[in-house]
Amino acid sequence: MVDYLIVGGGIAGLCFAELCLQNNKSFRLITDDSQNSSKIAGGLYNPVILKRFTGLEDAGLQLDYLDEFYSKIESRTSIKINFPLPLLRKFFSIEEQNNWFQAADQPKLAPFLSTEMVKKNIRGIDAPFNYGKVLRTGYLDTALFLKSYQNYLGEHNLIVNETVDYSKFVINDNEVRYKDISARKVIFAEGFGIHANPFFNYLPLDGTKGELFIIKAPELQLTDIINTSVFILPLGNDLFKVGATYNWEDKTDLPTSEGREELVSRIKEILQCNFEIISHYAGVRPTVKDRKPLLGNHELHKNLFVLNGLGTRGVMLGPYSARMLFQLSENDAEIPMNYSIRRFKKKNI
Numbered sequence: 001m002v003d004y005l006i007v008g009g010g011i012a013g014l015c016f017a018e019l020c021l022q023n024n025k026s027f028r029l030i031t032d033d034s035q036n037s038s039k040i041a042g043g044l045y046n047p048v049i050l051k052r053f054t055g056l057e058d059a060g061l062q063l064d065y066l067d068e069f070y071s072k073i074e075s076r077t078s079i080k081i082n083f084p085l086p087l088l089r090k091f092f093s094i095e096e097q098n099n100w101f102q103a104a105d106q107p108k109l110a111p112f113l114s115t116e117m118v119k120k121n122i123r124g125i126d127a128p129f130n131y132g133k134v135l136r137t138g139y140l141d142t143a144l145f146l147k148s149y150q151n152y153l154g155e156h157n158l159i160v161n162e163t164v165d166y167s168k169f170v171i172n173d174n175e176v177r178y179k180d181i182s183a184r185k186v187i188f189a190e191g192f193g194i195h196a197n198p199f200f201n202y203l204p205l206d207g208t209k210g211e212l213f214i215i216k217a218p219e220l221q222l223t224d225i226i227n228t229s230v231f232i233l234p235l236g237n238d239l240f241k242v243g244a245t246y247n248w249e250d251k252t253d254l255p256t257s258e259g260r261e262e263l264v265s266r267i268k269e270i271l272q273c274n275f276e277i278i279s280h281y282a283g284v285r286p287t288v289k290d291r292k293p294l295l296g297n298h299e300l301h302k303n304l305f306v307l308n309g310l311g312t313r314g315v316m317l318g319p320y321s322a323r324m325l326f327q328l329s330e331n332d333a334e335i336p337m338n339y340s341i342r343r344f345k346k347k348n349i
């Protein structure tokens, strides 16, 4: 019998797998390719919601843990995935500059918003009102994380590539059986795929589709991340990742012409140079209306757990949320209400 069966090999499931390895817990992870949010994500981490100038809850704590956590993963796989990089917000007016400096005075935002105006001549971008700089930012190469970590699990016979058939679970108080796997506990981390999960599909995970591009722009000399209505992230070799759109209606992971037009027009607001679209991706983010994660265990089957709702911020929330869930499972540590599924009561169980 293994300690854990983990369903889902996106950021959430892999973070939990890493905690199992760190704590000598045995596990198997089952995943398929039905969701691709983690695979195609921008991968940015940024403690401030720039549109509204709000600091994210627990941002400092999440960032402290993020550095430590992903560097352990890098040592495990010997592959670099975490790239700290300055994030610049281009100002479009004096008013935007003023708003920035007012926000930078607030105690919650002060650790993350630099009070120095960045005057930079970036070839390809015209910025007469200069830039503001967000501190403690960067990006995780999520595609590489998934590939390298899943390979590592494969080499140690810890991963099974298949779609889970929920009707095959046999649940007892001290054991859950799934086909030939027997586990003490199950962690469900299927992202938007939660809708097929009969134990947790009552949770209000609505999903937000996002589209992004890889573009080639040889004239653009950008080495930092730029963030305005879209982000532009330098990948090297004249390639840049640009995203993302937000669509609350369409729940498919197919790139659309509307998404394409929206991204092109947003890019043109920022870049004054030519660019070529190299690839176009789409995925559904596992978002919840109140923008908070979904962590906890099932009311009746206490050995079934859910790790979901990472929304638009899987890179920062993944390690932090996985640790909270691990501590609930192992030490009965209480999950704060704003991370917990207890804020959504299931009717009729």
Ligand SMILES: Cc1cc2nc3c(=O)[nH]c(=O)nc-3n(C[C@H](O)[C@H](O)[C@H](O)COP(=O)(O)OP(=O)(O)OC[C@H]3O[C@@H](n4cnc5c(N)ncnc54)[C@H](O)[C@@H]3O)c2cc1C
Binding pocket: 007, 008, 009, 010, 011, 012, 013, 030, 031, 032, 033, 034, 035, 036, 037, 038, 039, 040, 041, 042, 043, 044, 045, 162, 163, 164, 165, 189, 190, 191, 192, 193, 194, 196, 209, 210, 211, 212, 243, 244, 245, 282, 283, 284, 285, 286, 307, 308, 309, 310, 311, 312, 313, 314, 315, 316
């Ligand atoms: C366009 C876009 C841009 C984004 N940019 C950023 C960003 O810059 N920064 C950031 O932090 N976040 C970003 N995100 C959000 C981020 O991708 C998510 O928060 C994160 O990937 C969620 O991870 P997850 O593991 O919960 O879900 P997923 O990535 O969806 O992983 C779930 C996994 O479970 C598998 N699965 C589902 N059902 C089953 C089943 N029945 N059997 C077996 N396997 C199953 C799926 O195939 C998948 O592998 C972005 C998302 C999108 C779409």
